[in-house]
Amino acid sequence: MSINMTILLILAGCAVVTWIPRVAPFLIVRNLQLPDVVMKWLSFIPICILTALIAGSVIDNSGAATLPAINWQVLAALIPTLFVALWTKSLLATVIFGIVVMAALRNFV
Amino acid sequence: MEAAEESSLTFHQGVKDCIPTLLGYISIGFAAGMIGVASGLSVMEIAFMAVFVYAGAAQFIICGMIAAGSPASAIIFTTFIVNLRHFLLSATLAPHFSNYSLWKNAGIGTLVTDESFGVAAGRIFNGRPVNDRWMNGLNLTAYTTWIASCVVGALLGRWVADPEKFGLDFALTAMFIALLVLQIESIKASKLKHYLMLIFLMVAAMYLFSAFVSVDLAVILSTMIVATIGVVTSK
Structure with missing residues (x-):
């Protein structure tokens, strides 16, 4: 059980820069009534950001090519997982299915 | 009627509403702990990271960058960018908690994650009320499960050479897919x-x-x- 001081400072820095964007809106919004158009804009955030996070898991822009590459393995797991989510409407079933499909793809394909 | 539903919404209900997401936290936490060990971090450091950074994707990236010997400034800046999306999540939730005290707001904001946001935004989207007790039940259940999972993952990590083989990392994407589908369903x-x-x-x-x-x-x-x-x- 050891703690390296440099690592601890890096993690502390990471904690601070993670915490500020999380908490700032909660402190700002208390003192100000947001206009309707902003509220409307915020109502689109859930669908947009969840789509972005899913799309981001398929996109691989680490290569040198001009256009990002597609991670076919993730896409191959994603499509059946999407159908299971639509079919079951269950978080738990979707997550279990997703893990099993991904494990199968990595071990047997 | 909505006001009645709001005042009767309990901490316990928040805990219950968190349960469907727990498998996601557990599997991703396991993977994060295992990858932490593989990156040369100690169990204590992994626990520290789970407690104070508390962000799935970022923890993977931090481990990878520490293992690669990246400079501290690069690691911290990358973490900032990766976690900046929380600003949008918090900004979406915050107007629904503006009646509560500063400390309550800070507490709720500190524990906002993609998943707790997904559950809370799903409720709000469906026109159902949220309150402080419910949100704290949701957040604290997720938070404690996450810390425990990262630590258990780190302890298990000594015996597991290649955590990716178990597909645990895909739990994150699978959970986002389910949360998106649940949102679309309510439109x-x-x-x-x-x-x-x-x-x-x-x-x-x-x-x-x-x-x-x-x-x-x-x-x-x-x-x-x-x-x-x-x-x-x-x-």
Whole structure:
């Protein structure tokens, strides 16, 4: 059980820069009534950001090519997982299915 | 009636509403702990990270960068970019908690995650109320499960050479898929076409922006632009 001081400072820095964007809106919004158009804009955030996070898991822009590459393995797991989510409407079933499909793809394909 | 539902909403109900997401936290926490050990971090350091950073994707990236010997400034800046999306999540939730004290707001904001946001936004989206007790039940259940899972993952990590083989990391994406489907399900038929168009635009925007900036920055830019398009094209 050891703690390296440099690592601890890096993690502390990471904690601070993670915490500020999380908490700032909660402190700002208390003192100000947001206009309707902003509220409307915020109502689109859930669908947009969840789509972005899913799309981001398929996109691989680490290569040198001009256009990002597609991670076919993730896409191959994603499509059946999407159908299971639509079919079951269950978080738990979707997550279990997703893990099993991904494990199968990595071990047997 | 909605006010009655709000005042009767308990901490316990928040805990219960968190349960469907727990498998996601557990599997991703295991993977994060295992990868932490593989990156040369001690169990204590992994626990520290789970307690104070508390962010799935970022923890993976931090481990990878520490293992690669990246400079501290680069690791901290990357973490900032990866976690900047929380600003949008918190900004979406915050107006629904503005009646509570500063400390309560700080407490709720500190523990906002993609998943707790997904559950809370799903409720709000469906026109159902939320309150402080419920949100704390949701957040604290997720938080304690996450810390425990990271630590157990770190302890298990000594025996597991290749955690990716178990597909645990995909739990994150699978959970986002389920949360998205649950959101779409609640959209009225008349608005469905509009939302499907926005989803299509999001995918296109993500691909295009990823050609120029990091995927994490693309998440933030695409979301801000497409949400704006959503406002302009709605009705």
